[in-house]
Amino acid sequence: MASEDPEKKTEVVLLACGSFNPITNMHLRLFELARDYFHETGKYKVIKGIISPVGDAYKKKGLISAHHRVTMAKLATKNSDWVEVDDWESSQSEWLETLKVLRYHHQKLLSPDPTNSTQNALPLTKPGRKRKQDPHKHDPVKKKNQSPDIKSAPQVKLLCGSDMLESFRIPNLWKLEDITEIVENHGLVCISRAGNNVQKFIYESDLLWRHKNNIHLVEEWITNDISSTKIRRALRRGQSIRYLVPDVVQAYIEKNDLYSPESEDRNAGVVLAPLQKYASDSKN
Ligand SMILES: Nc1ncnc2c1ncn2[C@@H]1O[C@H](COP(=O)(O)OP(=O)(O)OP(=O)(O)O)[C@@H](O)[C@H]1O
Numbered sequence: 454m455a456s457e458d459p460e461k462k463t464e465v466v467l468l469a470c471g472s473f474n475p476i477t478n479m480h481l482r483l484f485e486l487a488r489d490y491f492h493e494t495g496k497y498k499v500i501k502g503i504i505s506p507v508g509d510a511y512k513k514k515g516l517i518s519a520h521h522r523v524t525m526a527k528l529a530t531k532n533s534d535w536v537e538v539d540d541w542e543s544s545q546s547e548w549l550e551t552l553k554v555l556r557y558h559h560q561k562l563l564s565p566d567p568t569n570s571t572q573n574a575l576p577l578t579k580p581g582r583k584r585k586q587d588p589h590k591h592d593p594v595k596k597k598n599q600s601p602d603i604k605s606a607p608q609v610k611l612l613c614g615s616d617m618l619e620s621f622r623i624p625n626l627w628k629l630e631d632i633t634e635i636v637e638n639h640g641l642v643c644i645s646r647a648g649n650n651v652q653k654f655i656y657e658s659d660l661l662w663r664h665k666n667n668i669h670l671v672e673e674w675i676t677n678d679i680s681s682t683k684i685r686r687a688l689r690r691g692q693s694i695r696y697l698v699p700d701v702v703q704a705y706i707e708k709n710d711l712y713s714p715e716s717e718d719r720n721a722g723v724v725l726a727p728l729q730k731y732a733s734d735s736k737n
């Protein structure tokens with residue numbers, strides 16, 4: 454079978470979920486670091502990167518409108534020939550679990566059908582493979598002229614920083630079955646970030662340890678702890694953010710006067726959507 458030939462490369466799509474409030478140079482670097490890592494293994498071919506800004510219903514403090522966050526991400530990636538922005542997640546009226554976003558993008562790769570929705574974003578049975586019960590639609594991934602050294606179905610892997618991985622242990626933030634499906638069926642690529650000790654975190658979790666082959670840890674040697682929080686803070690203080698975000702993003706922020714003490718107060722006192730959802734679930 455083709456997929457067992459070790460000479461053939463597995464195609465990978467990298468999906469980064471987050472607030473991107475605003476997008477920074479470090480968010481863009483995550484993709485470059487992850488792609489280099491996969492290509493250096495000789496086993497994978499990264500075919501695409503997707504940035505999926507979270508919707509407004511996430512209710513994170515200081516989260517400005519998805520419209521602006523998506524626009525900035527699009528401006529930031531306009532010179533990239535492989536990273537793109539997808540606004541499907543942010544255009545949903547309710548907050549969506551990251552697993553559903555992964556499923557959606559995986560299914561979209563298999564059948565780019567505009568009616569594709571969260572309802573049919575069903576789980577996979579094996580990593581990167583189509584569910585057995587899927588209707589046998591035309592599979593656009595297997596292009597006629599596809600290189601013979603490529604394995605068939607691409608995998609959609611979640612690209613994140615180590616703080617996101619460590620957030621798995623925050624009570625009522627992630628469902629165990631979601632984490633399981635993410636690491637079992639999709640896979641994670643985690644870029645080191647100051648202050649996090651991901652290896653220890655994986656060691657201490659039986660679930661993550663079991664799936665450690667599907668959790669790719671990438672060490673960022675040229676450390677740069679840019680964060681959106683620090684960008685917003687600098688803006689509130691009238692300080693320069695030049696060279697921390699793309700020039701086009703800086704210009705857009707200035708033109709639209711996006712970040713202020715008032716914008717930082719958005720959703721103040723509101724419970725984050727996943728916490729709201731799972732805390733009420735656990736009461737039922
Ligand atoms: N400097 C960084 N190093 C590694 N990962 C990062 C870095 N900045 C952001 N990320 C990752 O990018 C993804 C999106 O993050 P997010 O939009 O929360 O950005 P952020 O800079 O962490 O913003 P905030 O400060 O508002 O939390 C997350 O997986 C996060 O871990």
Ligand SMILES: NC(=O)c1ccc[n+]([C@@H]2O[C@H](COP(=O)(O)O)[C@@H](O)[C@H]2O)c1
Nearest residue numbers: 470471472507550551552626627628727
């Ligand atoms: N249970 C879940 O699926 C879950 C929980 C918390 C955050 N998330 C996602 O992780 C990302 C976190 O972004 P921030 O670090 O900006 O809060 C967002 O895309 C959010 O939707 C997912």
Ligand SMILES: [Zn+2]
Nearest residue numbers: 471472616680
């Ligand atoms: Zn963050």
